[in-house]
Amino acid sequence: MEGLKETLKVGILSLAVLSSSALGSQTAAANDWIFPTIGTGRGTWDTSVGLFFWKDQSHVRNLQFRSDIDLGPGVRYHTLVRSNREFNSLSGFEPHFDENYLEGYGYKEDNQGRFSASLRVGNIRYLHFPYPDSIDIFDQVPGIGDLKGEEATAGSATGYSGELLELDYAHHSGWGAHATALRWDFGRKTADENSTSHNRNDLIDNYLFYRHPIGALEFETHIGGLAVRTEPLGSRALGYNVYLGTRSQHPGFSAGLLYEKLHNQPAYTGVLVTFALDPVTKAMGSVAFDYDRSPQGIAMQIPLVSGTYGHFAKEAPKGGILVGEVKAERLRTYWQNGQARNYYEHRLSAWGDTSGKHTVVVMIEQPWYLQAEALVSPNNFHDLRKWERERQGPAQLSQSVTYQYYEVK
Secondary structure: OHHHHHHHHHHHHHHHHHHHHHOOOOOOOOOOOOOOOOOOOOEEEEEEEEEEEEEEEEEEEEEEEEEEEEEEEOOEEEEEOOOOOHHHHHOOOOOEEEEEEEEEEEEEEEOEEEEEEEEEEEEOOOOOOOOHHHHHHHHOOOOOOEEEEOOOOOOOOOOEEEEEEEEEEOOOOOOEEEEEEEEEOOOOOOOOOOOOOOOEEEEEEEEEEEEEEEEEEEEEEEEEEEOOOOOOOOEEEEEEEEEEEEOOOOOEEEEEEEEEEEEEOEEEEEEEEOOOHHHHHHHHHHHHOOEEEEEEEEEEEEEEEEEOOOOOOOOOOOEEEEEEEOOOOEEEOOOOOOOOOOEEEEEEEEEEOOOOOOOOEEEEEOEEEEEEEEEEEEEOOOHHHHHHHHOOEEEEEEEEEEEEEEEOO
16 A cells, blocks of 8 residues: 555646646647646635424524635635534534645546546545546445434544545546545544554445446446445445446436445445436425434535636627637435535636636536435345345535636727
8 A cells, every 4th residue: 555655646746747837728739738727816716504394393503614716727625614523413613624635647648548637635534536426426425423412423533634646547438447545634544443553545436337328228237346335435446336227318317227246345236217308306405304214304514605716707798709618517425314515617628828817717506406316225126125224325416617708809
């Protein structure tokens, strides 16, 4: 594992050098690195509060502030801070970072495929990069064991903390490879709180993948070191998983089945349903609606106030010439007790001049919506009651956004 420490050092240095070479322009020739940015000093922020209620109880909780700001090409800062560590109340004031990290990221694409790299340093609760495939959506979401209260175990660490390096190569044939390396840091020593190893370097996953349509079906498989689903998260085991589902049509929905077997782990089976943007999924996504079983109730995360860093125009200027564009998708995931505690903006593509020095920037935001529900259980489907009783239920919310850059003469 000592090699992972050197890998992280090389990753930091490489991203810094490559990012500095990209300063001043989004445009890159074939085979060059691309470092997407919406412009130095530009970003978004918002505040929200959580609600939980049922016929015999109601709670206001999880008051949070979220902020994202670009610091340069391929470099950005993200934070998500909640007002306290309480499980089901707003009592007291003890600010706590659910997420708080600096990220350097970029990708290199040619006619064979795309190589993507991301280095995040800080507190992290969302690992998917460069974008989750169907199998990834089943991944366990960090829980709520770190929150105080009768229902939770106070002081239990959740999420990931340290230096996180992710490398991904996707060949146009459907084959590819992915690896996630983490050096535990900032108060967290390892995924195993009982471990005697200090500041350990871990591979959270390292696997080959294959994604390809089969007629009207979508086929995916991951083979190698895969993340273990039991908490505390951060360990891996050798094995494989397979997903077979219908191909998503827009507008419409898709569905599929997962089978997973890792060494010394029970066999998992799962069901994934993805949805289109419609009035129902829009309403659920706008408030992070979730039905919870333990304790039983309805959970939501209500938006309060939002704003931006830097100036964004509401519409394209008259006579303006489109000179650049960044397409992105914001994702949030949650499952346990409906506590939405992460956020990530995937920069999917970029072209042209997005430095914003002499341009008008228009941010076009689509509504948030419930994009997917993934149910996974350490049981097979023969005993549906047991399968349902022991299942995990990650949900994924999505919001598409386009940043357009216009030159005005």
